[in-house]
Ligand code: PSU
């Protein structure tokens with residue numbers, strides 16, 4: 001499998017510097033242009049400020065990239081023709097020479113092949129609510145990939161549009177450690193809390209580093225999910241989010257949105273319905289995850 005490294009990422013790897021993988025669906029489908037470019041650049045800056053090197057992963061014209069040059073980032077962020085690629089979509093995009101953005105699943109897969117152990121994102125995909133008024137049966141491949149790819153994914157939990165108790169159950173069945181960083185509750189992306197207690201929590205970076213290192217030392221096949229709640233000053237209340245999500249979900253169902261298009265649609269609708277507030281929140285939590293991931297990568301060495 002051929003991966004093309006940017007000169008910065010290659011130099012970091014040659015010199016044994018800590019590297020943090022970043023996904024690209026958050027750029028192509030998570031934020032509008034040009035806000036997405038600003039976020040991508042800030043994300044890189046936050047990681048560099050901690051002494052680590054960011055490696056944004058994407059498929060550009062059929063080539064797997066680990067670390068993007070400015071023009072590649074611009075293409076990904078501004079072209080309306082970028083496919084959201086989970087793992088199963090990679091052969092298609094590569095063989096057809098297309099440009100694709102990687103999700104948590106496909107970013108983890110490529111990061112592991114590149115030897116990168118830590119990956120920062122916003123939120124992971126999960127089990128959708130299957131009950132009436134929900135999205136129907138739909139489980140993100142992010143969970144399957146977490147079960148079989150040894151990368152520590154730092155995320156602010158998952159959005160409460162998902163069935164969070166079911167998501168936690170699947171992670172348990174898949175033997176994925178779910179560790180709260182300075183929390184003992186599963187964070188619900190926009191909110192710090194969900195009412196769901198976590199099986200493990202790390203009170204500080206040292207404790208987190210030890211848990212993650214023990215996982216890698218055992219060569220367990222799975223990844224780890226490090227749950228880093230949104231900072232207090234940016235967090236929304238569960239009531240506020242619930243109302244917005246209900247409205248966004250109703251819109252999505254009326255518009256006939258299904259499958260992989262669901263998350264991007266919901267993110268856009270939430271942003272519109274909240275007058276831009278949810279995007280600000282999403283932005284803040286992503287940067288916060290970048291910072292924690294960079295510290296973790298540094299401590300793992
Ligand atoms: N959740 C978010 N923002 C996102 C995503 C999820 O709050 O941008 C993206 C991530 O790339 C994630 C993917 O891996 O959506 C999950 O999509 P699906 O449920 O179709 O597997």
Ligand code: MN
Pocket residue numbers: 138139140141259260
């Ligand atoms: Mn799905």
